[in-house]
Amino acid sequence: MDFTFHCRHFINGQFIESGDGKRFVNINPATEEELGWVAEGGKEEIDRAVQAAKRALKGEWGKYSVRDRIAVIRRIGDLILERKEEFARLESLDTGKPYSLSLNLDIPRAAYNFHFFADYLHSVGTESYQMDSSQFHYAIRRPVGVVGLINPWNLPLLLLTWKMAPALAMGNTVVAKPAELTPMTATLLAEVIKDAGVPDGVVNIVHGFGPDSAGQFLTEHPDVNAISFTGETHTGKTIMAAAAKSLKRLSFELGGKNPNIIFSDADLDDVIETTIKSSFSNQGEVCLAGSRIYVQRPIYNQFLERFVERTKQLVVGDPFDPKTDVGALISKEHLERVSGYLDIARREGRIIVGGERPQGIKKGYYLEPTIIVDLDEQCRVVKEEIFGPVAAVLPFDTEEEVIARANDSDYGLSATIWTSNLKRAHRVAHQIESGIVWVNTWFLRDLRTPFGGMKHSGIGREGGAHSVDFYSELTNITIKL
Numbered sequence: 001m002d003f004t005f006h007c008r009h010f011i012n013g014q015f016i017e018s019g020d021g022k023r024f025v026n027i028n029p030a031t032e033e034e035l036g037w038v039a040e041g042g043k044e045e046i047d048r049a050v051q052a053a054k055r056a057l058k059g060e061w062g063k064y065s066v067r068d069r070i071a072v073i074r075r076i077g078d079l080i081l082e083r084k085e086e087f088a089r090l091e092s093l094d095t096g097k098p099y100s101l102s103l104n105l106d107i108p109r110a111a112y113n114f115h116f117f118a119d120y121l122h123s124v125g126t127e128s129y130q131m132d133s134s135q136f137h138y139a140i141r142r143p144v145g146v147v148g149l150i151n152p153w154n155l156p157l158l159l160l161t162w163k164m165a166p167a168l169a170m171g172n173t174v175v176a177k178p179a180e181l182t183p184m185t186a187t188l189l190a191e192v193i194k195d196a197g198v199p200d201g202v203v204n205i206v207h208g209f210g211p212d213s214a215g216q217f218l219t220e221h222p223d224v225n226a227i228s229f230t231g232e233t234h235t236g237k238t239i240m241a242a243a244a245k246s247l248k249r250l251s252f253e254l255g256g257k258n259p260n261i262i263f264s265d266a267d268l269d270d271v272i273e274t275t276i277k278s279s280f281s282n283q284g285e286v287c288l289a290g291s292r293i294y295v296q297r298p299i300y301n302q303f304l305e306r307f308v309e310r311t312k313q314l315v316v317g318d319p320f321d322p323k324t325d326v327g328a329l330i331s332k333e334h335l336e337r338v339s340g341y342l343d344i345a346r347r348e349g350r351i352i353v354g355g356e357r358p359q360g361i362k363k364g365y366y367l368e369p370t371i372i373v374d375l376d377e378q379c380r381v382v383k384e385e386i387f388g389p390v391a392a393v394l395p396f397d398t399e400e401e402v403i404a405r406a407n408d409s410d411y412g413l414s415a416t417i418w419t420s421n422l423k424r425a426h427r428v429a430h431q432i433e434s435g436i437v438w439v440n441t442w443f444l445r446d447l448r449t450p451f452g453g454m455k456h457s458g459i460g461r462e463g464g465a466h467s468v469d470f471y472s473e474l475t476n477i478t479i480k481l
């Protein structure tokens with residue numbers, strides 16, 4: 001394919017390469033071809049970006065009124081939409097996900113992240129209290145300062161903007177470190193940021209890796225006041241330790257091993273269509289993916305038959321073919337990691353559909369959507385996050401039993417409950433240990449709601465008022481009259 005897109009850092013409003021000229025190659029996971037090179041940032045680039053962000057806090061950005069911020073944030077959203085085909089193309093080339101998904105979900109949602117927080121900012125207030133006529137208390141909000149944003153590769157622009165929009169709305173400046181595997185849409189976003197008229201230094205983007213690279217140097221930098229991180233639980237622990245030295249504020253959205261609980265009174269047509277999405281959309285590379293599917297015994301065989309049938313109909317292949325449902329996994333290493341779990345599944349359970357490279361596809365990191373049964377609850381395939389198009393289906397008998405099994409996990413990000421019994425839906429939802437519970441649906445979002453996980457799935461919540469709180473400092477002022 002005749003395509004190249006090189007990714008430079010964006011520091012203080014300028015696109016630059018690393019001082020030492022270091023670069024790495026960006027690979028298209030669907031074709032294994034080179035997409036271009038990426039500047040590899042180190043200590044020097046992180047420091048330049050942080051200093052630019054620090055200066056920008058005190059510059060014209062610091063004087064922007066709420067109305068000025070709303071206008072510029074709204075403009076960023078508008079410009080993303082104006083260039084949505086370009087963004088979607090880059091996102092699919094970088095990730096291997098279907099272009100239709102990038103165009104209809106990732107990119108519009110990225111724009112909406114800016115539009116939502118621009119609108120939301122209008123109604124952000126603070127508290128005030130009056131004890132009696134002699135004392136009055138009120139709080140003011142200020143930016144936290146320089147905020148580091150570290151993101152994964154599965155929903156690159158969606159997740160970067162989910163953090164950037166509220167950070168800017170609250171008047172912070174940012175240094176973002178996109179995932180090394182998906183640097184392209186962040187680079188295009190930098191162009192949009194410039195075109196929208198955001199003052200230099202307010203948004204900085206430094207490419208690179210995690211350990212001993214841009215990611216680590218960002219988390220260790222003493223002038224970074226907060227880190228918002230989305231990624232693996234293990235990485236979260238490393239970042240927490242590094243950030244402790246300078247006592248940074250942290251927000252973590254981490255991994256998940258999410259249960260889908262399907263009671264026998266559920267609407268099976270709805271269940272099948274949504275479970276296909278929750279297991280296999282975005283190649284199953286979604287933190288919210290339902291990867292442990294508990295089905296009540298009376299409908300277990302019927303569910304399985306229909307779920308397998310529907311899975312066989314999924315078209316796996318070229319992300320740019322409009323018929324494609326499932327694209328390529330992100331990298332060779334990731335495909336090998338996911339395949340390692342399939343080896344365990346073959347030994348300890350039974351793969352009843354998928355599990356192989358799709359026939360006729362010679363290049364690219366593809367895997368057929370896979371369903372596994374007959375696994376012991378303690379098997380690693382049931383316990384660990386696989387982050388691929390792989391679902392384990394397990395039967396259950398009683399409500400009490402399935403709640404205990406769903407909660408028997410280190411993770412606690414999301415869960416889906418399928419039932420037509422409203423009382424049961426509430427009862428079960430109240431007992432599930434996860435930050436998000438969907439009833440008779442999946443990934444239905446309202447950006448005002450608290451989003452995040454408990455246990456090893458995260459610390460803190462983002463969305464609406466929760467993002468406002470994370471990205472701002474409160475000072476309480478007491479007046480004695």
Ligand code: NAD
Pocket residue numbers: 150151152153154155159177178179180208209210211212214215216219230231232233235236238239253254255256286287385387413453457458
């Ligand atoms: P990852 O943790 O390997 O990498 C995420 C980011 O962290 C990358 O930019 C990487 O370069 C950086 N990084 C890695 N090591 C670092 C270090 N020592 N210091 C600083 N930065 C470092 O995750 P991934 O493989 O890119 O993404 C997949 C994971 O993300 C899955 O576990 C998935 O569940 C999780 N995720 C969670 C959510 C959520 O909302 N909870 C959303 C999407 C993805």
Ligand code: 6OD
Pocket residue numbers: 154155159162285286287288445451
């Ligand atoms: O919808 C969101 O706001 C969000 N953070 C989604 C995360 C999906 C994980 O892969």
